[in-house]
Amino acid sequence: MPILTKEKFEKLAKFTNKPCVSIFLPTQRLGKDVLEEKDRIQLKSQWKKTNEKLRETGLSQEKIDKMGKPLEDLLGDGDFWRHQSDGLAIFMADGFFEKLTIPVNFESFTYIGEHFYLKPLIPMFSRDNRFYLLSLQLDNVQLFEGNMYSIGEIDIKDLIPERLEDRVGYDYEEKTLQFKSQNPSIGDTTMHGQGAAERDRKNEFLRFFRAVDKGLHEVLKEEKVPLIVACQDYLFPIYQEANTYKNLYTKPVPGNPSDYENILALHAAALDVLAPQFDKEKQDKMNQFRDMNPARTSTSVTEIIPAIFEGKVDTLFLQNREDIWGKYNEDMASVDLQDEPNSDNISLMNLAAVKVIEQGGTVYLIEKEFMPEQDSKMNAVYRY
Structure with missing residues (x-):
């Protein structure tokens, strides 16, 4: 599953046109609904309603049809609808079309404005749930970047030796088997009574x-997120001794990485190990x-939005499945709250969320x- 990168998120955030259409759709991975193509039928219905809304803005049917051509092609792609995740997000404008199949269960929702609506994607960019996963085997080393919802591989082939043999210069397979058989449960990196051959190994x-650690430094040197290692148990204490990254997670993903069916299974196993850390950081x-000086917190939308644009907000909590509508005048740093969405206002929650993510909050x-x-x-x- 390709990871939704921050670069792609920022590209969507900076895109502006009139109109920009954002469509969110819950989808099914398997089962009867997939066979009956209910996801495709639901998108077709949602696009029909969006058509009507676009006509109400004064957009000609010719322009609507031109903008919607990639979506119509998608509706006819049977193979696409047989390979879904939990949610589908579509972003479209004149000459622009982006579809994202991601493991977030969206509610059906359509937004028309001058910018794309990205708030439902925010969980994928919460700083607290990002991590690196090092798949460590003696004949294969891979690095992945992930979060709660997705994972993707980082190319490190030019940074590290791919195999132990590449580093030590001779075949190691027979010695490895001997080392493992004589040391089935090494609990530390000190060898006791195993002889010179095992110490050398x-x-x-x-x-x-x-x-490996030296090569990873080029990727991780500015990072502060956890690095979790997937490797056989007897190797992890040795890697701990070699490691210089300050945020190495103290527990490995159990078992040999090659024993997992695919990267999604390995990703799920890593999340199980990391769950206590993620829950703790959020709490x-x-x-x-709750404990901070009231001057460093706020619950007022008219205060928070200008503070975000000043770069003051470190952490933003937004009520899920809700929105706040209105206008923001950046020159005047003023917020006009309104009860309902209309063609002249915007989602202030979306504005706030996107801006905080862009600022690294x-x-x-x-x-x-x-x-x-x-x-x-x-x-x-607030940061200050």
Whole structure:
């Protein structure tokens, strides 16, 4: 599953046209609904309603048909509809079309404006749930970047030796088997009574892992997110000794990476191990909101939006499945709140979320009962 990169997110965020159409659709991975093509039928219905809304804005049917041609082609692509995830997001404008199949269960929703509506994608860019996964085998090393919803491989072939043999200079397979059979459950990196051959073998592993660590430094040197290692148990203590990255996760993904059916299964196993860390960071942020000096927090939309544009907001909590409509005048730093969406206003939640993500902050979509301050749909923690 290709990862939705921040670069692609920022490209969508910066795109402007009139109109920009954003369509979100819940989809099914398998089962009767897939066989009956209910997702395709639902999109067709949603596009028909969007057609009507676009005509109400004064757009000609000719221009609507031109803009919608890629979507009509998608509706006819039977193979596409047989390979879905949990949600489908479509972004379209005159001369622009982007579709994203991602494991987030959206509600059906269409937004027409001068910018794309990206708030439902925000969980994929929460800083707290991003991580690196190192798949570490003696004959194959891979690095992945992931989050709660997706994972993608990073090309590190020019940075590290791919195999232990490439580093130590001779065939290692027979010695590896001997080392493993004599050391089935090594709990630390100190060898006790195993003899010179085993000590040499462990040192070969250590040399290889130090070379891997050195190469990873080029990717990880500015990072602060967890690096979790998937490897056989007896290798992890040795990699810990070689590692210099400060945020190496203390527990590995259990088992040999090659035993997992595919990268999605390995991704799921990594999330199981990382779950306590992610839950803790989110809870820490919520506790921070409650415990911090009131001058460093806010629940007022008219205060928070200007503060975001000043770069003051570190963490933003938004009530999930809700929105706030209105206008923002950046020159005057003024917010005009309105009760309903119309052709002249925008989603202030979308504006706020996209801006905070662009600035490197953290955004959480939270159900009402878990919001730090439940009386407001928008809560913020300031950097200063």
